[in-house]
Amino acid sequence: MxxxxxxxxxxxxxxxxxxxxxxxxxxxxxxxxxxxxxxxxxxxxxxxxxxxxxxxxxxxxxxxxxxxxxxxxxxxxxxxxxxxxxxxxxxxxxxxxxxxxxxxxxxxxxxxxxxxxxxxxxxxxxxxxxxxxxxxxxxxxxxxxxxxxxxxxxxxxxxxxxxxxxxxxxxxxxxxxxxxxxxxxxxxxxxxxxxxxxxxxxxxxxxxxxxxxxxxxxxxxxxxxxxxxxxxxxxxxxxxxxxxxxxxxxxxxxxxxxxxxxxxxxxxxxxxxxxxxxxxxxxxxxxVSLSGRFQKIAETPEVLLDVAHNPHAARALAGNLASSTCEGQTIAIFAMLADKDIPGVVAEVVEHIDCWYVADIDNVRGAKAVQLDEIIMQISPDAKVKKFTSVNSAYQQACLDVAENDRIIVCGSFFTVADVMKASPAIYSEH
CATH class of the missing domain: 3.40.1190.10 (Mur-like, catalytic domain)
Structure with missing residues (x-):
């Protein structure tokens, strides 16, 4: 050209x-x-x-x-x-x-x-x-x-x-x-x-x-x-x-x-x-500051953003979740690219997640929510999983479902975190 x-x-x-x-x-x-x-x-x-x-x-x-x-x-x-x-x-x-x-x-x-x-x-x-x-x-x-x-x-x-x-x-x-x-x-x-x-x-x-x-x-x-x-x-x-x-x-x-x-x-x-x-x-x-790395954007309930998109990063995320206190349950807003090691990421954090809100990513490389659901269930058959057509819809539903002592972790991809950042924590003022 x-x-x-x-x-x-x-x-x-x-x-x-x-x-x-x-x-x-x-x-x-x-x-x-x-x-x-x-x-x-x-x-x-x-x-x-x-x-x-x-x-x-x-x-x-x-x-x-x-x-x-x-x-x-x-x-x-x-x-x-x-x-x-x-x-x-x-x-x-x-x-x-x-x-x-x-x-x-x-x-x-x-x-x-x-x-x-x-x-x-x-x-x-x-x-x-x-x-x-x-x-x-x-x-x-x-x-x-x-x-x-x-x-x-x-x-x-x-x-x-x-x-x-x-x-x-x-x-x-x-x-x-x-x-x-x-x-x-x-x-x-x-x-x-x-x-x-x-x-x-x-x-x-x-x-x-x-x-x-x-x-x-x-x-x-x-x-x-x-x-x-x-x-x-x-x-x-x-x-x-x-x-x-x-x-x-x-x-x-x-x-x-x-x-x-x-x-x-x-x-x-x-x-x-x-x-x-x-x-x-x-x-x-x-x-020093860096967006999207175990970044807290809201409290009571707590909302965390982490771009972890490979097993190594997910292991670090699991460590951060384990070392930070949460009296209630942890809800994961989870979406990933299909060409990433999805099972590897899930395996690293599954013990720290009480409920998964999995979503499609509006990207040609994005994995579908149904694929994420299948992978999570293979690794943890008793896991609670809800499927959504977009990260925004998953996040908005989590905001409605979450209790004061619960926390939301948004993770799996830069795209996942970006979608929630665009939505902004203003959703919480309406909750």
């Missing part, structure tokens, strides 16, 4: 246009992105931190972004997917980039790509970095979309790379073992560049690749670690700047300390380029 004679008008039109550019939503490989990157002259003029991993990428990016922001740096952050607005994916100084700025960036990529057919994510990645290149940044944090080695983000050279965790997800593209997936994620490492791994049991493939390319590998449990205390935690590493107690991140879950430790390891190795002090770290951990 060639450049249209008239450019799209407005962000919605641009997003519709770039979604139709490539026949596939996912097309692994860096050739197309590299070609357009060179035409755009997107040289790395500020330190870049690349964050890959099965889970924990968003939390890690958010902590890095906030800590460097508190230290007075102008920070760009590129993350995906979004929940309500595409603008959530591209932030500068902890603020979403405007529609006009996104449209200008899209136009720059469109003029440069000529006949190269970019995927939606590839186009968006180049546009985000084009904006960053013109925004006077001090540092950019880039979240990998899928895998690492062949992800569009990986065309940029990092000052530091992080792999948060390795588990089973996107097997159609990354392989069906942790060893295959670990190799793909290790592809964000570079020779003689700091490479942080926050997985307690990294696959041999990740270790081998890091050794072969002579990456400066730092492993949690070997080179750095953490110690949880009743009201605080400590990051443990030789020569670290954080030699005092730190506040727990303002993101729920014990696993967040692993993410926060990887963040600290990155901050340590980048101190010569991006010095921060303990006050900046404390402020950053206190002020």
């Amino acid at each position: 060639t450049t249209p004679s008239k450019l799209p008008n407005g962000l919605a039109a641009w997003l519709e246009y770039i979604e139709a550019l490539h026949p596939k939503s996912i097309a692994m490989g860096l050739g197309r992105v590299n070609e357009v990157k060179q035409r755009l002259h997107l040289d790395t003029i500020f330190p870049v931190i690349i964050v890959a991993g099965t889970n924990g990428k968003g939390s890690t990016c958010a902590m890095l972004e906030r800590i460097y922001h508190e230290a007075g740096y102008r920070v760009g952050c590129y993350a995906s997917p979004h929940l309500l607005r595409y603008n959530e994916r591209v932030r500068v100084a902890c603020q979403e980039v405007s529609d006009d700025d996104l449209c200008n960036a899209f136009a720059a990529v469109e003029h440069a790509r000529q006949a190269v057919a970019l995927t939606y994510f590839e186009f968006g990645t180049l546009a985000a970095f084009w904006h960053f290149a013109h925004a006077g940044l001090d540092v950019a944090v880039l979240e990998v979309g899928l895998g690492g080695r062949l992800d569009a983000v990986n065309v940029f050279d990092p000052a530091c790379s992080i792999v948060t965790s390795i588990d089973m997800d996107h097997m159609d593209f990354l392989g069906n073992t942790r060893e295959h997936i670990g190799y793909e994620k290790a592809g964000v490492f570079r020779s003689n560049v700091p490479a942080i791994c926050g997985d307690m049991n990294p696959p041999a493939s990740l270790l081998s690749h890091a050794s072969q390319i002579h990456a400066d590998l730092r492993l949690i449990g070997r080179d750095f670690s953490f110690k949880a205390q009743p009201q605080s935690w400590r990051y443990i590493a030789d020569g670290t700047i954080a030699d005092s107690d730190l506040p727990f991140p303002a993101l729920v879950g014990d696993f967040q300390l692993m993410n926060a430790s990887a963040v600290m390891a990155a901050i340590d190795v980048l101190q010569p380029q991006l010095p921060v002090n303990i006050d900046h770290i404390t402020q950053g951990l206190n002020n």
Whole structure:
């Protein structure tokens, strides 16, 4: 497809246009992105931190972004997917980039790509970095979309790379073992560049690749670690700047300390380029936020949102549900994409759910409520399940059925959480 004679008008039109550019939503490989990157002259003029991993990428990016922001740096952050607005994916100084700025960036990529057919994510990645290149940044944090080695983000050279965790997800593209997936994620490492791994049991493939390319590998449990205390935690590493107690991140879950430790390891190795002090770290951990990660949007009854969409993330969700008190029953508003490991997710959380309100997702990849019902009943024959044609209808019914001491957990997909966020907690004022 060639450049249209008239450019799209407005962000919605641009997003519709770039979604139709490539026949596939996912097309692994860096050739197309590299070609357009060179035409755009997107040289790395500020330190870049690349964050890959099965889970924990968003939390890690958010902590890095906030800590460097508190230290007075102008920070760009590129993350995906979004929940309500595409603008959530591209932030500068902890603020979403405007529609006009996104449209200008899209136009720059469109003029440069000529006949190269970019995927939606590839186009968006180049546009985000084009904006960053013109925004006077001090540092950019880039979240990998899928895998690492062949992800569009990986065309940029990092000052530091992080792999948060390795588990089973996107097997159609990354392989069906942790060893295959670990190799793909290790592809964000570079020779003689700091490479942080926050997985307690990294696959041999990740270790081998890091050794072969002579990456400066730092492993949690070997080179750095953490110690949880009743009201605080400590990051443990030789020569670290954080030699005092730190506040727990303002993101729920014990696993967040692993993410926060990887963040600290990155901050340590980048101190010569991006010095921060303990006050900046404390402020950053206190002020960090991330939508849809065990996020509470209402109380009495309590409503929680969690985008958990693979078994590893569901295991973390189960831990959060177990550690938070609920005097009544827990109702799950549950919808997932059909190409995800639905049985694996259900198995992780089933013991913590008293009633399932399963729903269709208005997406071509969405599983039907009847499929979800069948899977839940296979795993837990005595489960209580109600089926709905939409997430909104499931949520509204749950709001009518829920008692004051009950809680609602919305989970299974970014789409599921986004639908409830769009509905807003205003439903509760009518309950």
